[in-house]
Amino acid sequence: MRNLRQGRPARVTISDVGAAAGVSASTVSRVLNGTAKVDPALAARVHDAVRQLGYRPNAAAQGLARGEWGTIGVLVPNLANPYFPDVLKAVSAVARSHGRRVMVMESNDDPSIEHDLVEDLMRSCDGVLLCSSRMERSELALLTARDHPLVLLDRIVSGIAAPAVSADFFGGMMLICGHLAQLGHRRVAYLSGPEVSWANSERIRALEAARAFGIAVTILPCGSTSRSGYDAAAEVTGTGATALTTYNDLVALGAVTRLRELGVKVPEELSVVGFDDIALDHVAHTSLTTVSVPRGRLGRLATEMLETLMTEGHSAEPTYLSMELHVRDSTAPPATG
Amino acid sequence: MRNLRQGRPARVTISDVGAAAGVSASTVSRVLNGTAKVDPALAARVHDAVRQLGYRPNAAAQGLARGEWGTIGVLVPNLANPYFPDVLKAVSAVARSHGRRVMVMESNDDPSIEHDLVEDLMRSCDGVLLCSSRMERSELALLTARDHPLVLLDRIVSGIAAPAVSADFFGGMMLICGHLAQLGHRRVAYLSGPEVSWANSERIRALEAARAFGIAVTILPCGSTSRSGYDAAAEVTGTGATALTTYNDLVALGAVTRLRELGVKVPEELSVVGFDDIALDHVAHTSLTTVSVPRGRLGRLATEMLETLMTEGHSAEPTYLSMELHVRDSTAPPATG
DNA sequence: GGCTTGTGAGAAAGCGCTTTCAGATTCATG
DNA sequence: CATGAATCTGAAAGCGCTTTCTCACAAGCC
Numbered sequence: 001m002r003n004l005r006q007g008r009p010a011r012v013t014i015s016d017v018g019a020a021a022g023v024s025a026s027t028v029s030r031v032l033n034g035t036a037k038v039d040p041a042l043a044a045r046v047h048d049a050v051r052q053l054g055y056r057p058n059a060a061a062q063g064l065a066r067g068e069w070g071t072i073g074v075l076v077p078n079l080a081n082p083y084f085p086d087v088l089k090a091v092s093a094v095a096r097s098h099g100r101r102v103m104v105m106e107s108n109d110d111p112s113i114e115h116d117l118v119e120d121l122m123r124s125c126d127g128v129l130l131c132s133s134r135m136e137r138s139e140l141a142l143l144t145a146r147d148h149p150l151v152l153l154d155r156i157v158s159g160i161a162a163p164a165v166s167a168d169f170f171g172g173m174m175l176i177c178g179h180l181a182q183l184g185h186r187r188v189a190y191l192s193g194p195e196v197s198w199a200n201s202e203r204i205r206a207l208e209a210a211r212a213f214g215i216a217v218t219i220l221p222c223g224s225t226s227r228s229g230y231d232a233a234a235e236v237t238g239t240g241a242t243a244l245t246t247y248n249d250l251v252a253l254g255a256v257t258r259l260r261e262l263g264v265k266v267p268e269e270l271s272v273v274g275f276d277d278i279a280l281d282h283v284a285h286t287s288l289t290t291v292s293v294p295r296g297r298l299g300r301l302a303t304e305m306l307e308t309l310m311t312e313g314h315s316a317e318p319t320y321l322s323m324e325l326h327v328r329d330s331t332a333p334p335a336t337g
Numbered sequence: 338m339r340n341l342r343q344g345r346p347a348r349v350t351i352s353d354v355g356a357a358a359g360v361s362a363s364t365v366s367r368v369l370n371g372t373a374k375v376d377p378a379l380a381a382r383v384h385d386a387v388r389q390l391g392y393r394p395n396a397a398a399q400g401l402a403r404g405e406w407g408t409i410g411v412l413v414p415n416l417a418n419p420y421f422p423d424v425l426k427a428v429s430a431v432a433r434s435h436g437r438r439v440m441v442m443e444s445n446d447d448p449s450i451e452h453d454l455v456e457d458l459m460r461s462c463d464g465v466l467l468c469s470s471r472m473e474r475s476e477l478a479l480l481t482a483r484d485h486p487l488v489l490l491d492r493i494v495s496g497i498a499a500p501a502v503s504a505d506f507f508g509g510m511m512l513i514c515g516h517l518a519q520l521g522h523r524r525v526a527y528l529s530g531p532e533v534s535w536a537n538s539e540r541i542r543a544l545e546a547a548r549a550f551g552i553a554v555t556i557l558p559c560g561s562t563s564r565s566g567y568d569a570a571a572e573v574t575g576t577g578a579t580a581l582t583t584y585n586d587l588v589a590l591g592a593v594t595r596l597r598e599l600g601v602k603v604p605e606e607l608s609v610v611g612f613d614d615i616a617l618d619h620v621a622h623t624s625l626t627t628v629s630v631p632r633g634r635l636g637r638l639a640t641e642m643l644e645t646l647m648t649e650g651h652s653a654e655p656t657y658l659s660m661e662l663h664v665r666d667s668t669a670p671p672a673t674g
Numbered sequence: 675g676g677c678t679t680g681t682g683a684g685a686a687a688g689c690g691c692t693t694t695c696a697g698a699t700t701c702a703t704g
Numbered sequence: 705c706a707t708g709a710a711t712c713t714g715a716a717a718g719c720g721c722t723t724t725c726t727c728a729c730a731a732g733c734c
Contacts (some may be wrong), residue, residue, distance in 0.1 A: 025684090065688080
């Protein structure tokens, strides 16, 4: 039994193809990869043999021989948040155009296993794209220290020697504050995302900077899901806020649902603003005022940076992608009186 | 430069670890894999060396030597449909519990590239989970003929020699029809999913069988996204239907949005039923009557079947998971008169 | 025509790991 | 005390591929 434990049928190897075509394995390799000139007649025989035997090169063997896997890995916290599939689509497309496969892992919002997952990805991918705004700084440092191509997505950390690309969360929240200030709001509440999240702290930093607009902010602990928004929304009414900002659209939509149930009119009595602009076209109950980041561009850029890093060994500066304000139906001037 | 083209720093190999610990590579391997008894003192030295050098086994080399990659591949049509992330969560969890990584690929609803993607997955995974209700039967046959572990998810095809597990779409739609019939509906419209989709044809088959309940059905071409539901909804009013069934929840929600805009009251003037019960808790505008499949169980079962197939070389019978009716606010008796 | 070039194909080494195989210790036994 | 069995470890082969290296042959030159 020359092949596998489970008595699986023998795989057809490159030598089998060579034998069938009457050439050496090296020639088959050259034909298939186009790495050297081969007599057209031989090449034709090789192609025939490949077809007839249904040969497919073994990716592990190729990876080992070439010193690269032809794969990039992506770690996302939660696929249930539409934000990430949107990014992933772009990542896949770019990776594919560079002839690479994409390996996706999800931490299910549990930062404690993310380190392991990334290690795992590094063992089997040429480069990894890390979307983790929650991983501890020290663990991040450990990971980036492993001279393995790594690009941070939606997290920019000074002093961490890894290329990074992120939406400009600070700027996005500033846009929101400007919009609210202009409408006349003075007291706003914020349903905060995960405490340890960098993305969240950037939003908070902006809210604090917005005091300059004459805005006073109350921060309420919440989370990142519609469920948590729904649960936390009741607290808002006690704060005296006339506008509610949130960690993301899911939270905002959950909050709106709860507020409606509580008889609070949105936006007449309370303006609500989302974050991210996830495309729930025609699904969400509310046309939400929010800020958007071009997620496609984000994914594309990050993947290109990773590709550069992998092939040239260095990459560009950390890059912020600016967000854009979309004023829709969930914001209005505060009720007068 | 003993390692790579790009002058990447030399990776630390198992021999390096051996050298550092003063043992052979074989011993390191044995310690790390626990495949044989090793003097505890040596083992300790090995572990130290591993830690100090930051050694991680090269997955490709392991794969090659062991004859398996430790990876399963999953192909889904579209990550933007919350249905699939839900399944993926379960798949990941089960795979991880068997010590396997998961490689996710997405065809972006383009069946023409799915064949290539699966071939790609087969080159680098021990087994693949295929969620493609649209792939042509002939291509499917080609794929299953390649004696490579493959489990079909949400598609059961007679004559195809691959294990399969699927939600009982037929039964689900029957539940819906029963519910509508009981409410007094006699004319229903159906916003059809992708034409070539097996999942869609199962639904249609049930609708046709529902004539037995005295239900007449009009089938309207639509699609699988909320956008297509929104676009197609206007057609419904011309059919004289008092209830609308749909390919999935996204379509239903899109349709409801449009119907509201058109001034059609749901459910008073038109009942609307979804399919899948995707968890858009507190996000969707409508509490949708729908049927659900335990997506977690589906993913879990499929992955277990694949695992069995990979380790034991055979697997269970095709399995249908029954769906469950959830009556919520989008259905009501037809308007009388 | 003998010589240097140039070209295309095979042989062989090596990627980093696992695993068989054989050898070196130790220990128990007659 | 010599001998066999029982342990543990290192050497070496091999997983399937790529990529040198080498060689045979054909063409081009004086």
